[in-house]
Amino acid sequence: MLFDAHLHPETLSDLDLESLRAFGVTRALVLGHHFPEPTARALRAHLHDLVLRQLPRLEQVGIRGYAAVGVHPRAIPRRGLADVLASLPELFRGGRVVALGEIGFHRGGPDEEEALLEQLGLARRLGLRVVLHTPALEKERWTRRLLALVQRHGPAPSRVLVDHASARTVPLILARGHWAGLTVQVGELTADRTVQLVRRVGSRRLLLGSDAGDRPGDLLGLPRAVHLLERAGLGTALVARMAHGNARRFLGVE
Numbered sequence: 001m002l003f004d005a006h007l008h009p010e011t012l013s014d015l016d017l018e019s020l021r022a023f024g025v026t027r028a029l030v031l032g033h034h035f036p037e038p039t040a041r042a043l044r045a046h047l048h049d050l051v052l053r054q055l056p057r058l059e060q061v062g063i064r065g066y067a068a069v070g071v072h073p074r075a076i077p078r079r080g081l082a083d084v085l086a087s088l089p090e091l092f093r094g095g096r097v098v099a100l101g102e103i104g105f106h107r108g109g110p111d112e113e114e115a116l117l118e119q120l121g122l123a124r125r126l127g128l129r130v131v132l133h134t135p136a137l138e139k140e141r142w143t144r145r146l147l148a149l150v151q152r153h154g155p156a157p158s159r160v161l162v163d164h165a166s167a168r169t170v171p172l173i174l175a176r177g178h179w180a181g182l183t184v185q186v187g188e189l190t191a192d193r194t195v196q197l198v199r200r201v202g203s204r205r206l207l208l209g210s211d212a213g214d215r216p217g218d219l220l221g222l223p224r225a226v227h228l229l230e231r232a233g234l235g236t237a238l239v240a241r242m243a244h245g246n247a248r249r250f251l252g253v254e
Contacts, residue, residue, distance in 0.1 A: 003027040003247035006209025023223040040080025068099035073106040101131025184221035191225035
């Protein structure tokens with residue numbers, strides 16, 4: 001059983017989803033994403049689509065889906081952010097929306113930080129888990145800024161996943177008591193590098209995600225990484241934690 005802790009199925013075909021299931025993905029977390037010209041209305045429609053359409057699509061191919069909803073830093077509307085945030089709590093009814101995300105920084109700046117702080121405050125008030133987005137450029141700098149803001153304004157460290165972590169940022173994230181998400185995808189971590197990182201830091205509070213659907217890339221990077229972990233002889237318990245156990249524990253499901 002594999003739990004993909006970062007999936008964007010709305011841009012994947014049914015055949016893509018069937019391929020993921022055929023290679024062992026049985027659980028997945030789908031997250032709020034970015035799209036061209038976001039407005040408050042379009043953003044609300046996107047988040048409802050994740051819950052009402054994308055989760056059933058996953059179910060149809062045999063993947064149990066969960067959702068994280070939030071305003072991605074590349075999807076901040078020019079107007080109406082407060083209205084979008086006010087509509088989020090209703091999506092958490094029913095138990096299938098399990099986190100707020102992905103939120104964080106893409107390029108940084110006042111608008112992104114304001115949206116982040118508003119959502120961290122919401123997560124803190126409602127006791128929500130949070131999935132944080134870290135950018136590809138200047139990742140260590142923006143990760144440090146995120147960690148400082150979460151410490152002051154966010155929920156408890158154990159309820160925060162800092163995603164798209166790198167070999168340099170994983171120790172920073174774990175030292176604060178957060179969870180770190182490893183993205184097995186082109187431009188992030190290859191399957192081989194993922195295994196090397198796990199060898200170095202262990203499996204405690206690490207999650208694996210594919211980010212499939214965000215861009216053209218390696219649809220089967222996550223199954224390949226878990227296969228390489230098995231071949232590396234790191235033990236069945238470690239492989240089980242990386243394959244599905246840590247994701248289930250962080251999200252509080254099953």
